[in-house]
Amino acid sequence: FVSNQPSADRGIAPVVEIADMEPDSSLWGLNFPNQYSTLKLTETNNTRTTYGGSEKFSRLEQSPSMLELFAGYSFSIEYNEDRGHLNSLTDVREIKRVNDTTPGTCYSCKSSDNPGLWDEMGMAQFDKTLFKDLGQKISEPIGCANCHEAETMRLIVTNPALDEALKAQGKDWRTFTRQEMRTVVCANCHVEYYFAGEGKYLTFPWEDGTRIEDISKYYAEMGFMDWEHPRSGAPMIKMQHPDYELFTADSTHYKAGVACADCHMPYTRDGSAKFSTHNVHSPLLNAEAACGACHTDVGYVTTRVATIQNQVRETMDASEVAIVAAIEAIEAAAKTPNVDEALLAEARDLHRESQLRWDFISAENSMGFHNPEETLRILAASTDLARQAQLKAVLAAGTPSIIEAAYNQ
Amino acid sequence: FVSNQPSADRGIAPVVEIADMEPDSSLWGLNFPNQYSTLKLTETNNTRTTYGGSEKFSRLEQSPSMLELFAGYSFSIEYNEDRGHLNSLTDVREIKRVNDTTPGTCYSCKSSDNPGLWDEMGMAQFDKTLFKDLGQKISEPIGCANCHEAETMRLIVTNPALDEALKAQGKDWRTFTRQEMRTVVCANCHVEYYFAGEGKYLTFPWEDGTRIEDISKYYAEMGFMDWEHPRSGAPMIKMQHPDYELFTADSTHYKAGVACADCHMPYTRDGSAKFSTHNVHSPLLNAEAACGACHTDVGYVTTRVATIQNQVRETMDASEVAIVAAIEAIEAAAKTPNVDEALLAEARDLHRESQLRWDFISAENSMGFHNPEETLRILAASTDLARQAQLKAVLAAGTPSIIEAAYNQ
Amino acid sequence: MKIALVIGIIAVLAVVGVGLYVTDFTAYLGNNPSTCNNCHVMDAVYESWYHGGHKQWANCNDCHTPHDLIPKYIVKAQSGYHHVTAFVFGDIPDAIRAKESSREVVQENCIRCHEETVSTMLESSMEFDRYCFDCHRSVAHGERGISLLPYQHSEESK
Ligand SMILES: [Ca+2]
Ligand SMILES: [Ca+2]
Numbered sequence: 001f002v003s004n005q006p007s008a009d010r011g012i013a014p015v016v017e018i019a020d021m022e023p024d025s026s027l028w029g030l031n032f033p034n035q036y037s038t039l040k041l042t043e044t045n046n047t048r049t050t051y052g053g054s055e056k057f058s059r060l061e062q063s064p065s066m067l068e069l070f071a072g073y074s075f076s077i078e079y080n081e082d083r084g085h086l087n088s089l090t091d092v093r094e095i096k097r098v099n100d101t102t103p104g105t106c107y108s109c110k111s112s113d114n115p116g117l118w119d120e121m122g123m124a125q126f127d128k129t130l131f132k133d134l135g136q137k138i139s140e141p142i143g144c145a146n147c148h149e150a151e152t153m154r155l156i157v158t159n160p161a162l163d164e165a166l167k168a169q170g171k172d173w174r175t176f177t178r179q180e181m182r183t184v185v186c187a188n189c190h191v192e193y194y195f196a197g198e199g200k201y202l203t204f205p206w207e208d209g210t211r212i213e214d215i216s217k218y219y220a221e222m223g224f225m226d227w228e229h230p231r232s233g234a235p236m237i238k239m240q241h242p243d244y245e246l247f248t249a250d251s252t253h254y255k256a257g258v259a260c261a262d263c264h265m266p267y268t269r270d271g272s273a274k275f276s277t278h279n280v281h282s283p284l285l286n287a288e289a290a291c292g293a294c295h296t297d298v299g300y301v302t303t304r305v306a307t308i309q310n311q312v313r314e315t316m317d318a319s320e321v322a323i324v325a326a327i328e329a330i331e332a333a334a335k336t337p338n339v340d341e342a343l344l345a346e347a348r349d350l351h352r353e354s355q356l357r358w359d360f361i362s363a364e365n366s367m368g369f370h371n372p373e374e375t376l377r378i379l380a381a382s383t384d385l386a387r388q389a390q391l392k393a394v395l396a397a398g399t400p401s402i403i404e405a406a407y408n409q
Numbered sequence: 410f411v412s413n414q415p416s417a418d419r420g421i422a423p424v425v426e427i428a429d430m431e432p433d434s435s436l437w438g439l440n441f442p443n444q445y446s447t448l449k450l451t452e453t454n455n456t457r458t459t460y461g462g463s464e465k466f467s468r469l470e471q472s473p474s475m476l477e478l479f480a481g482y483s484f485s486i487e488y489n490e491d492r493g494h495l496n497s498l499t500d501v502r503e504i505k506r507v508n509d510t511t512p513g514t515c516y517s518c519k520s521s522d523n524p525g526l527w528d529e530m531g532m533a534q535f536d537k538t539l540f541k542d543l544g545q546k547i548s549e550p551i552g553c554a555n556c557h558e559a560e561t562m563r564l565i566v567t568n569p570a571l572d573e574a575l576k577a578q579g580k581d582w583r584t585f586t587r588q589e590m591r592t593v594v595c596a597n598c599h600v601e602y603y604f605a606g607e608g609k610y611l612t613f614p615w616e617d618g619t620r621i622e623d624i625s626k627y628y629a630e631m632g633f634m635d636w637e638h639p640r641s642g643a644p645m646i647k648m649q650h651p652d653y654e655l656f657t658a659d660s661t662h663y664k665a666g667v668a669c670a671d672c673h674m675p676y677t678r679d680g681s682a683k684f685s686t687h688n689v690h691s692p693l694l695n696a697e698a699a700c701g702a703c704h705t706d707v708g709y710v711t712t713r714v715a716t717i718q719n720q721v722r723e724t725m726d727a728s729e730v731a732i733v734a735a736i737e738a739i740e741a742a743a744k745t746p747n748v749d750e751a752l753l754a755e756a757r758d759l760h761r762e763s764q765l766r767w768d769f770i771s772a773e774n775s776m777g778f779h780n781p782e783e784t785l786r787i788l789a790a791s792t793d794l795a796r797q798a799q800l801k802a803v804l805a806a807g808t809p810s811i812i813e814a815a816y817n818q
Numbered sequence: 819m820k821i822a823l824v825i826g827i828i829a830v831l832a833v834v835g836v837g838l839y840v841t842d843f844t845a846y847l848g849n850n851p852s853t854c855n856n857c858h859v860m861d862a863v864y865e866s867w868y869h870g871g872h873k874q875w876a877n878c879n880d881c882h883t884p885h886d887l888i889p890k891y892i893v894k895a896q897s898g899y900h901h902v903t904a905f906v907f908g909d910i911p912d913a914i915r916a917k918e919s920s921r922e923v924v925q926e927n928c929i930r931c932h933e934e935t936v937s938t939m940l941e942s943s944m945e946f947d948r949y950c951f952d953c954h955r956s957v958a959h960g961e962r963g964i965s966l967l968p969y970q971h972s973e974e975s976k
Contacts, residue, residue: 252713255709268912288912297665298913300664307782308782315789318793373785383793394800394809400808401807403804404804563942587946588948682935684938703953705956705961
């Protein structure tokens with residue numbers, strides 16, 4: 001089973017030939033109706049879970065402290081809960097974070113037209129093109145071509161940025177096992193990324209590793225920042241959906257050989273035909289199938305998820321309170337006459353380091369379940385750093401008076 | 410569905426009648442040679458594991474910051490790694506924490522003579538008697554009588570303090586199932602406790618619940634303290650081996666119905682018949698039997714234990730650094746002329762709250778494995794509170810100068 | 819009322835009829851594991867049993883049916899009915915898991931074969947209140963019971 005091949009029992013023999021990188025999923029659907037019809041369901045899913053689900057609610061209204069944490073950055077304008085794959089195109093086009101200067105790079109993970117376009121124009125050109133112009137060429141949401149090779153139906157890396165990031169680590173996905181690909185295929189998109197240089201070249205910050213400490217080191221060494229926080233003046237980094245990075249950081253399930261697809265695309269029965277459901281969403285909505293294949297007691301595991309997510313939510317709330325307190329202290333310190341600039345800079349660094357750790361967990365999508373221990377370890381560090389930032393601000397100002405008001409709120 | 414009637418061909422027929430609460434384990438051993446001979450092994454076990462094991466090393470040398478955290482309290486004099494049950498009497502008598510005023514209560518969990526003595530003199534009298542006097546009556550280490558009822562051999566609660574603590578929660582152990590008793594029997598001793606009033610009456614602080622927040626609330630409401638920290642002046646609480654409290658706080662294994670005895674007393678074979686090994690120690694030393702029945706891949710689970718324990722150790726180190734910093738800040742603040750006494754008191758409260766949370770995990774014996782998520786949640790809170798204590802001290806002093814030296818160390 | 823009754827009877831007959839047909843009835847009076855595997859939904863458990871620790875010692879019925887003659891055929895009738903109706907009316911659970919009743923049957927059989935080994939455990943004056951397979955999760959069908967490929971072949975887990 002070392003070879004990366006699709007399962008033998010596909011159910012149906014091909015009725016039509018599918019062109020390489022065919023963007024139109026409905027054509028693939030003629031050969032594989034079960035997979036196509038289940039993928040279609042992702043368009044209309046709308047059920048909410050305690051911390052996730054498919055309803056497009058505003059994450060900013062859900063946790064208002066984000067307005068202070070993301071102040072001055074596009075994520076404070078509009079930031080919603082994610083939903084099914086077929087909504088990718090609609091949602092990226094409707095989001096207010098996009099404007100006339102937005103690069104085409106924003107389409108990278110939103111359409112099955114991409115593999116063809118990357119092949120035709122190259123990723124550098126793709127990313128250089130403005131979002132509004134590139135949009136002319138794009139009409140399909142996420143589809144078969146983002147995950148499969150038409151001829152063999154095997155799972156492949158379609159995003160050049162992932163191919164390059166793996167190379168940078170000396171890895172070649174073509175040597176991966178089928179079970180590994182059941183996780184890596186999601187890494188085409190469910191990963192932290194940034195835009196390198198003027199060309200807004202899509203890049204994954206993995207050169208030093210995929211742990212939060214490695215990523216923060218990578219950004220620090222290249223002196224990268226997404227924006228400057230208007231109140232603290234710190235050079236900030238925004239983290240985005242590091243689902244793959246957190247899950248693969250020695251989590252219980254990852255080390256046990258479990259793949260993303262095991263939980264999010266469990267095998268389903270249609271009569272006697274067995275296939276992977278392509279209706280990808282929260283496994284809590286179909287726990288019987290998603291967890292039941294491995295856990296005899298589904299009630300037990302879903303209850304554990306609730307316990308873990310509540311522990312994480314509570315710990316994350318504390319981090320948010322601490323970071324906001326740090327921002328206020330630094331802002332006030334900066335206003336004090338003859339403030340110690342060196343210490344102030346240290347305080348700003350601590351703010352950056354604290355918030356990017358918090359965001360690594362906040363932007364991740366399982367409220368910690370993908371890797372509970374790593375999640376809580378990171379949040380503990382985030383709060384510690386935020387409190388140190390607050391203290392450094394006081395040292396910089398030379399007087400605690402700057403925080404009295406804020407502190408006693 | 411499984412009959413409890415002694416089956417026709419009984420393994421070992423009782424050769425001697427054992428008196429109720431018989432202190433001498435060797436007599437019980439005549440009837441149950443396997444259990445006795447394995448219990449004997451606990452006397453000589455001496456293998457160390459990464460964070461535990463049976464070697465009697467000094468925990469103070471292992472983590473010197475304890476000298477600052479326990480300053481002014483007996484635990485800063487001598488504090489060793491625990492070892493096998495048969496060493497209980499030797500170790501309690503050798504430890505330098507004991508002096509002429511030490512109450513007999515310290516024998517509560519160290520000898521199989523206790524059930525008989527509690528029955529004869531009552532626990533109030535037992536606890537009132539001085540350690541050095543009560544010692545005359547005690548010659549046996551932990552033994553069968555601490556866990557079993559002689560006539561039926563079933564597991565029972567032998568420590569009156571546990572019986573009372575359960576009653577206070579409206580629970581009656583006599584109604585517990587066998588599987589529940591396989592955990593509760595350990596709670597005779599592996600729990601946090603304190604000495605109530607002049608009579609040093611052994612009490613478990615469980616009236617509001619067994620979570621750390623419940624316990625801290627309980628002590629706060631009764632205004633209890635174990636000692637005053639000489640440097641911070643805070644009213645401190647020492648936590649002791651809350652193995653039972655942490656494990657039962659909705660841990661993965663507890664919710665899955667696993668009991669202490671499952672991992673620490675796995676079944677072993679003597680020829681054909683299985684019996685529970687009574688050689689209780691770190692399961693990492695016999696993982697094949699301790700974990701292997703439930704987890705086929707023993708390598709996987711032991712590696713996970715290492716990962717979890719390292720994450721916990723790292724997070725606990727951060728808590729210790731923060732608490733020491735808080736102690737230094739409060740000490741310095743107290744020395745400043747016209748310090749704000751109200752704020753100083755708040756800082757001391759924060760020190761107490763922070764350290765008792767850290768100690769709940771530090772005094773627990775699995776380096777977090779018994780309940781990884783709860784452990785990390787608690788440590789995150791501990792560090793947060795310690796940093797707040799440090800800041801409060803600065804506010805009380807009215808100047809950050811008090812911490813410059815300490816902070817930049 | 820009458821009609822309902824008639825329909826009811828017809829329905830039952832239909833089920834039994836189909837049952838006899840799809841399940842090649844006489845085969846189920848026997849003990850051949852492959853007969854269980856007549857159903858694709860039994861593939862996973864058959865596979866896991868085939869590769870599991872007990873193949874050389876026990877077949878399906880050694881564990882899944884009581885061993886005093888009469889109850890055996892009652893259980894077979896019951897489960898056979900479950901299986902067939904579930905099959906015919908298509909309400910096959912997402913994850914097929916043993917019902918409490920089957921667990922008890924299996925437990926009796928574990929003990930039947932291992933009585934001597936477990937005598938000490940069972941002699942306790944308190945009821946032995948758990949299943950053997952709470953611990954021995956892998957003896958029968960592999961650690962994850964019905965867990966499907968490719969998980970059981972994954973490189974990571976080895
Ligand atoms: Ca969602
Ligand atoms: Ca030990």
